[in-house]
Amino acid sequence: EEQLVESGGGSVQPGGSLRLSCAASGFNFRSTWMNWVRQTPGSGLEWVALIEEGESRKYYVDSVKGRFTISRDNANNFLFLQMNNLRVDDTAIYYCTRGGGDLWGQGTLVTVSS
Amino acid sequence: DVVMTQSPLSLPVTLGQPASISCRSSASLSSDGNTYLNWFQQRPGQSPRRLIYKVSNRDSGVPDRFSGSGSGTDFTLKISRVEAEDVGVYYCMQGTHWPRTFGQGTKVEI
Numbered sequence: 001e002e003q004l005v006e007s008g009g010g011s012v013q014p015g016g017s018l019r020l021s022c023a024a025s026g027f028n029f030r031s032t033w034m035n036w037v038r039q040t041p042g043s044g045l046e047w048v049a050l051i052e053e054g055e056s057r058k059y060y061v062d063s064v065k066g067r068f069t070i071s072r073d074n075a076n077n078f079l080f081l082q083m084n085n086l087r088v089d090d091t092a093i094y095y096c097t098r099g100g101g102d103l104w105g106q107g108t109l110v111t112v113s114s
Numbered sequence: 115d116v117v118m119t120q121s122p123l124s125l126p127v128t129l130g131q132p133a134s135i136s137c138r139s140s141a142s143l144s145s146d147g148n149t150y151l152n153w154f155q156q157r158p159g160q161s162p163r164r165l166i167y168k169v170s171n172r173d174s175g176v177p178d179r180f181s182g183s184g185s186g187t188d189f190t191l192k193i194s195r196v197e198a199e200d201v202g203v204y205y206c207m208q209g210t211h212w213p214r215t216f217g218q219g220t221k222v223e224i
Contacts, residue, residue, distance in 0.1 A: 035214075044205065044218050045154075045162065045205055045207070045216040045219075046216065047207070047214035047215065047216065059212055059213070060213075061213040062115075062213070095162070100150070100152060101152055101154065101162070101164045101167075101207065102164050102173060104161040104162055104163065106161055107161055
């Protein structure tokens with residue numbers, strides 16, 4: 001079964017850091033680009049970052065550039081999102097998604113609050 | 115950024131009747147011979163699920179009562195006969211320009 005399972009969410013104070021992980025299984029992870037997408041409580045969806053198969057190119061939404069870093073471990077089928085200097089408006093459920101969005105994880109909640 | 119505008123934002127529906135959601139982009143989504151416009155469904159308490167990719171292609175397992183159409187900047191998702199399990203929020207998303215952007219979502223309720 002194709003599956004994405006996120007972990008690493010939690011509560012953190014403004015200015016803090018978190019590292020999200022996404023474990024992929026059931027498909028050829030190293031051959032597909034991957035994304036992080038977030039959803040704020042009661043609000044819509046926002047694409048955050050994308051990483052190509054070989055990690056050669058990475059793209060970010062402007063609001064996270066310089067603070068978030070997307071990376072991957074193709075040997076062990078993991079996707080990561082390192083989030084630094086977190087802000088209150090980064091509070092959201094973070095989803096790991098495959099390619100054009102044909103597979104989503106269950107999400108992990110990040111809460112940034114003082 | 116390309117702005118995706120959905121209408122309506124709330125759509126009361128009747129079981130067995132058709133329903134339609136519009137999505138308009140602030141720039142053309144056509145590129146290299148393709149148009150990267152996707153539709154997602156999010157049922158209450160669940161993660162989003164892709165229904166349609168590249169305007170009109172249904173994902174595996176998606177009922178054929180769902181269909182997508184459009185070109186350039188104007189797109190439509192249609193449900194031919196609404197069923198109870200179709201309740202939820204529907205989002206369009208463009209995958210042509212950076213950053214990728216979603217519409218605000220359309221809440222479909224019986």
